[in-house]
Amino acid sequence: MSESVSDAELVERFPWVQITHDSKFHFRGWLDKQLLINRCADCGNWHHPPKPVCPVCWSENLVPTEVDGTGTIHLAMALHQGAPAPGVDYAKGPHPVVAVDLDGADGVRFSSTVIGLPPEEVVIGLPVELDWVERYGHPFPVFRKREA
Numbered sequence: 001m002s003e004s005v006s007d008a009e010l011v012e013r014f015p016w017v018q019i020t021h022d023s024k025f026h027f028r029g030w031l032d033k034q035l036l037i038n039r040c041a042d043c044g045n046w047h048h049p050p051k052p053v054c055p056v057c058w059s060e061n062l063v064p065t066e067v068d069g070t071g072t073i074h075l076a077m078a079l080h081q082g083a084p085a086p087g088v089d090y091a092k093g094p095h096p097v098v099a100v101d102l103d104g105a106d107g108v109r110f111s112s113t114v115i116g117l118p119p120e121e122v123v124i125g126l127p128v129e130l131d132w133v134e135r136y137g138h139p140f141p142v143f144r145k146r147e148a
């Protein structure tokens, strides 16, 4: 389905992110609820956000690769104010923002929010898994607590 979306349409669908030639595959993946992370086919290094060349070996042989989205919270913050976004209501309490170490993609930390938990339970070391919510009518990747 996302294959048929032009670059211009992609930019229209995600007005709050900066989409470049290097990152458009990543946001196109969101439309199919796939979290695609660049992996270097030459040295195996993963990196995010997307870059035009591998930051380790400078290869241009990069392959957008779907990750299953499980991981561990590396960094957790509670925002008390910020830019308006659908589903974010600072009046109801702080909005959690996390950086998650993704399983199977060494060195990649993906930043988003956590749903379904009170802010005080969003802590470093918590196992989480990917989920999707709607933002501006399109899928947006978030995390929720992963039950052991």
Ligand SMILES: [Zn+2]
Residues within 6 Å of the ligand: 040, 041, 042, 043, 044, 045, 054, 055, 056, 057, 058, 059
């Ligand atoms: Zn490489």
